[in-house]
Amino acid sequence: MAKRTSARKSRSSSACRSGRLTWRAWLVRLLLLASALGLVALVLIDWQLRAKFDGKKWALPARVYAQPLELYEGSRMAPARLESHLKRLGYQPVVKISGSGQFSREAFGGAINYHIATRGFQFWDGLSPATRWQLQLRNGVVSSLSADQAGADFLRLEPEQIGGIYPAHLEDRQLVRLADIPPLLGETLLAVEDRHFLEHHGVSLRAVARAFMANLRAGGVTQGGSTLTQQLVKNFYLTSERSLSRKGLEAVMALLLEIHYSKAEILETYLNEVYLGQQGAKSIHGFALASQHYFRRPLNELAPDQIALLVGLVKGASYYNPWRSPKRAKARRDLVLGVMREAQLITAEQHRDYLSRPLRIAAQNSEPVTRYANFIDLVKRQLTRDYKPADLQSEGLNIFTTLDLQVQSHVETTLQQQLVGTEAGYQLPKESLQGAAVVVRVGTAEVLALAGDRNPSVAGFNRALDAHRQIGSLAKPAIYLTALMQPARYQLSTLISDEPVRVAGPDGDWVPQNYQRESHGQVPLFEALAKSYNQASARLGMQLGLRQVADTLTQLGAERDVPQVPAMLLGAVGMSPMEVAERYHTLAADGFYSPLRAIKSVTTKDGLPLQRYPLAVEARLPAEAVYQLQYGLRAVMREGTGKGAYRYLPDTLDVAGKTGTTNDQRDSWFAGFSGEHLAVAWVGRDDNGTTPLTGATGALPIWARVMAGIETRGLDAPAPSGIHLYWVDGATGRASGENCEGARLLPFTDGYTPQDRVPCRYLEHPLKHWWKSLWQ
Numbered sequence: 001m002a003k004r005t006s007a008r009k010s011r012s013s014s015a016c017r018s019g020r021l022t023w024r025a026w027l028v029r030l031l032l033l034a035s036a037l038g039l040v041a042l043v044l045i046d047w048q049l050r051a052k053f054d055g056k057k058w059a060l061p062a063r064v065y066a067q068p069l070e071l072y073e074g075s076r077m078a079p080a081r082l083e084s085h086l087k088r089l090g091y092q093p094v095v096k097i098s099g100s101g102q103f104s105r106e107a108f109g110g111a112i113n114y115h116i117a118t119r120g121f122q123f124w125d126g127l128s129p130a131t132r133w134q135l136q137l138r139n140g141v142v143s144s145l146s147a148d149q150a151g152a153d154f155l156r157l158e159p160e161q162i163g164g165i166y167p168a169h170l171e172d173r174q175l176v177r178l179a180d181i182p183p184l185l186g187e188t189l190l191a192v193e194d195r196h197f198l199e200h201h202g203v204s205l206r207a208v209a210r211a212f213m214a215n216l217r218a219g220g221v222t223q224g225g226s227t228l229t230q231q232l233v234k235n236f237y238l239t240s241e242r243s244l245s246r247k248g249l250e251a252v253m254a255l256l257l258e259i260h261y262s263k264a265e266i267l268e269t270y271l272n273e274v275y276l277g278q279q280g281a282k283s284i285h286g287f288a289l290a291s292q293h294y295f296r297r298p299l300n301e302l303a304p305d306q307i308a309l310l311v312g313l314v315k316g317a318s319y320y321n322p323w324r325s326p327k328r329a330k331a332r333r334d335l336v337l338g339v340m341r342e343a344q345l346i347t348a349e350q351h352r353d354y355l356s357r358p359l360r361i362a363a364q365n366s367e368p369v370t371r372y373a374n375f376i377d378l379v380k381r382q383l384t385r386d387y388k389p390a391d392l393q394s395e396g397l398n399i400f401t402t403l404d405l406q407v408q409s410h411v412e413t414t415l416q417q418q419l420v421g422t423e424a425g426y427q428l429p430k431e432s433l434q435g436a437a438v439v440v441r442v443g444t445a446e447v448l449a450l451a452g453d454r455n456p457s458v459a460g461f462n463r464a465l466d467a468h469r470q471i472g473s474l475a476k477p478a479i480y481l482t483a484l485m486q487p488a489r490y491q492l493s494t495l496i497s498d499e500p501v502r503v504a505g506p507d508g509d510w511v512p513q514n515y516q517r518e519s520h521g522q523v524p525l526f527e528a529l530a531k532s533y534n535q536a537s538a539r540l541g542m543q544l545g546l547r548q549v550a551d552t553l554t555q556l557g558a559e560r561d562v563p564q565v566p567a568m569l570l571g572a573v574g575m576s577p578m579e580v581a582e583r584y585h586t587l588a589a590d591g592f593y594s595p596l597r598a599i600k601s602v603t604t605k606d607g608l609p610l611q612r613y614p615l616a617v618e619a620r621l622p623a624e625a626v627y628q629l630q631y632g633l634r635a636v637m638r639e640g641t642g643k644g645a646y647r648y649l650p651d652t653l654d655v656a657g658k659t660g661t662t663n664d665q666r667d668s669w670f671a672g673f674s675g676e677h678l679a680v681a682w683v684g685r686d687d688n689g690t691t692p693l694t695g696a697t698g699a700l701p702i703w704a705r706v707m708a709g710i711e712t713r714g715l716d717a718p719a720p721s722g723i724h725l726y727w728v729d730g731a732t733g734r735a736s737g738e739n740c741e742g743a744r745l746l747p748f749t750d751g752y753t754p755q756d757r758v759p760c761r762y763l764e765h766p767l768k769h770w771w772k773s774l775w776q
Contacts, residue, residue, distance in 0.1 A: 059167040060396030065159035066403040072154040090296035101301045111138040121158035122607030162372040167393040176288040178268040191343040194228035202229045202254035229254040232270045277317045296362040305354035308336040323364045373459035374452035396605030402446035410709045411449040412456040418702045436463035438581040440678040445594035472571035472660035478553040479541040484625040487749035492526040493733030498536035510566045512538045529632040530640030541569035556583035581680040588673035591621035623720040645704035654714035659695030668698025676713040729758045
């Protein structure tokens with residue numbers, strides 16, 4: 001009995017020991033599994049960490065630049081304009097130059113002498129090194145120019161950035177190498193954010209212990225004890241969540257980062273990654289861009305107190321925003337200056353000096369993307385022919401454009417002021433009118449300015465590109481050019497009928513009328529164009545043929561369908577101001593067609609040339625006929641519908657142009673050119689409602705004020721070899737003489753001068769006519 005009891009106890013004890021062994025085995029297995037999973041997770045984290053750090057760290061936006069200011073002996077430049085331009089680029093006025101990004105001025109003997117220390121810049125055609133220039137302005141002209149560098153014959157300042165093409169997350173940064181960072185910036189950053197950066201391996205136990213005690217006392221997470229490496233991990237890899245689990249992951253990733261990469265690589269990445277501000281919807285990352293954002297100057301030109309402000313923003317760029325909270329920002333800057341003094345980065349005397357200084361930040365600019373949105377819209381459309389949207393948003397391309405900031409500002413101001421004045425003068429509701437304008441350099445086809453809205457800060461519907469409105473009498477030059485391309489039938493003196501005309505059609509008769517409801521009988525061809533007679537133009541167009549006139553209108557610009565209906569002759573065809581500008585540029589360029597261009601060149605983020613956008617030229621129309629048409633368009637300005645322009649323009653400036661008014665005066669147009677510039681202006685209502693304006697009263701004043709403000713050169717091109725000048729009677733088109741009553745000098749195609757003469761009534765006192773001065 002005792003033996004059976006002992007045996008049962010033995011079996012029971014063995015079972016217990018077996019159970020305990022099984023529980024321990026499972027625990028070991030769980031620990032091994034957890035270790036294996038942890039190792040796998042660690043390997044995965046390590047792979048992801050290295051993949052991002054070794055790969056393309058950031059999506060870099062494309063940067064869009066305006067034309068650089070170029071100066072040479074003889075170029076026109078007002079002192080106020082030069083100094084304003086230098087200040088916009090962040091150049092500092094000083095008494096004596098000590099480094100790049102500075103200028104000084106001194107008045108001497110009726111002239112102003114400038115010393116300018118330019119910054120180096122990588123242009124599309126090579127590096128322009130930092131150079132010191134001596135420049136003299138006298139009577140608004142560069143009278144002398146010299147540099148301390150051999151071979152420099154013209155001064156070219158770095159271009160202004162007018163915007164960018166940003167990735168979806170709207171982050172912006174300018175990458176900078178650690179070697180190019182001012183040493184004081186790196187030393188100050190480490191003194192403030194992580195003084196033991198060079199000693200720890202990603203995690204500082206002292207900082208962790210300090211943060212642990214603070215969090216324990218507060219009963220929650222109030223301090224992170226993060227090293228600079230941990231801050232980089234948080235910004236570069238993780239979210240801004242504050243929790244113990246995320247803190248643990250941050251520490252692990254920081255240790256891994258320090259295993260794989262040097263302190264220099266980590267610091268350089270941090271300097272380019274850290275968030276330092278906001279500009280509209282765009283976030284500012286990295287110290288290089290922050291320097292431009294707050295001071296309009298590169299990092300290497302910052303003073304110690306400005307470096308202190310930037311480093312202070314690391315703690316909270318929004319909270320210490322110097323524009324919104326200047327007192328708070330200054331207190332933070334002064335605290336950083338104190339750390340710099342303790343670390344012996346500045347002397348006690350410097351410390352006192354910098355504490356007494358104001359923040360010295362630049363004026364807060366409006367969002368550049370909004371400021372030039374209409375022009376950048378054009379740039380994007382031309383770029384998308386050659387680049388994928390993803391490349392434009394991530395490869396850091398440099399886009400050099402044709403935008404002239406002075407002309408752009410003048411166009412915007414003129415458009416806005418003139419529309420306000422027109423509404424007041426005609427007692428129209430405020431902001432009931434809209435407008436658009438385009439300015440192009442004749443010959444190069446460069447778009448110098450583009451306004452698609454009366455308010456330049458509005459980024460919305462771009463009327464310069466997308467408002468396709470009927471062009472009215474702007475179509476008439478195509479009729480007269482078609483006629484002049486038939487020299488045996490038509491010359492400028494050819495008489496055409498301005499009697500009433502009726503054209504039968506399937507939807508009823510088309511009966512065009514002159515603006516004043518008057519007919520003028522037989523009139524010379526140039527007069528019908530100058531006075532914009534609808535009846536004469538319609539009859540001439542029908543005689544020439546709708547297809548022939550439509551072909552001419554197409555040849556003037558890019559390929560497009562032109563409706564071959566009678567109303568097309570008087571402008572019943574929709575075009576945008578940009579399309580009109582392209583066609584009138586062909587007239588201004590003597591019959592040579594060039595697509596209008598907004599881009600000069602594109603380079604990589606490292607400044608290597610990627611693609612040039614050279615001028616493309618195609619001879620489309622005979623120079624003789626175009627020259628004769630230009631005379632007719634000059635007559636428009638001197639004695640026709642465009643003569644009101646000379647209320648704004650000097651009488652000595654010879655220009656050509658054409659007014660345009662559509663049915664019920666829904667659209668007011670003017671297109672015209674000098675020897676150097678072409679401009680197009682449109683005024684109307686977005687709802688296509690009627691207005692009291694004609695081309696001469698709405699768009700013409702805008703055009704004239706724009707041309708008056710851009711220092712342009714008059715038309716002075718010599719006549720082509722196939723043109724002969726001949727005196728004719730202005731009323732009959734028959735041959736006459738220089739001092740005969742009613743005579744005028746007209747350009748004729750060789751071999752087609754009039755043979756019949758009119759009796760000459762000599763003038764006792766010959767008059768000086770505008771057309772005579774053209775040929776002298």
